Amino acid sequence: MKVVLQRSKNARVTVNEKVEGQIDSGLVLLVGVTHDDTVDDVNYLAKKIAHLRIFEDENEKMNHSLLDHGGDILSVSQFTLYGDCRKGRRPNFMNAAKPDQAEELYNQFNHALRAYGLKVETGVFGSMMEVSLVNDGPVTLILDSRD
Structure with a gap:
């Protein structure tokens, strides 16, 4: 499982010009799932993200997690994180999980x-x-449950 994490001042996701999700400050997560991911990958990354110290303290050091700092998450599924661009000019998405497994x-x-x-x-x-x-x-930051 891969997650591209971006600290954000505000964010939103729209579908057909309708806002489906929106946050003020917090994290934007682009989430990709591969074939052999399990609930262990899910739990590992959820814990890592909740406790990752990437918000500044009073000394401008990254010492606070989202739990300490406060803020929300905008989570967006993105199978293209498993795109393989090594051959040719069109990405190969064979490493992305099938939609039913990925959605679950x-x-x-x-x-x-x-x-x-x-x-x-x-x-x-x-x-x-x-x-x-x-x-x-x-x-x-790029997080991968396999690393």
């Missing part, structure tokens, strides 16, 4: 984040979405 694990991931007391907004799984955000910092 994506929903479990969001539920695991909510279990930490975090507010989680989402887009619409499998839809063409527009994601807008103001990246804070900028802070962007």
Whole structure:
């Protein structure tokens, strides 16, 4: 399971010009699922994200987690994180999980984040979405449950 995490001042996701999810400050998560991901991958990344110290303290050091700092999560499914661009000019998405498996694990991931007391907004799984955000910092990290 892969997550591209961006610290954000505000963000929203729209589908067909309708806002489906929106946050003020917090984290934007682009979430990709591969074939052999399990609930262990879900729980590992949810815990890592909830406790990751990427918000500044009073000394401007990254010492606070989202739980310490406060803020919300905008979680967006994104199978293209498993695109393989090594050959040719068109990405190969064979490493992305099938939609039914990916949606189930994506929903479990969001539920695991909510279990930490975090507010989680989402887009619409499998839809063409527009994601807008103001990246804070900028802070962007790539997390992979296999690392």
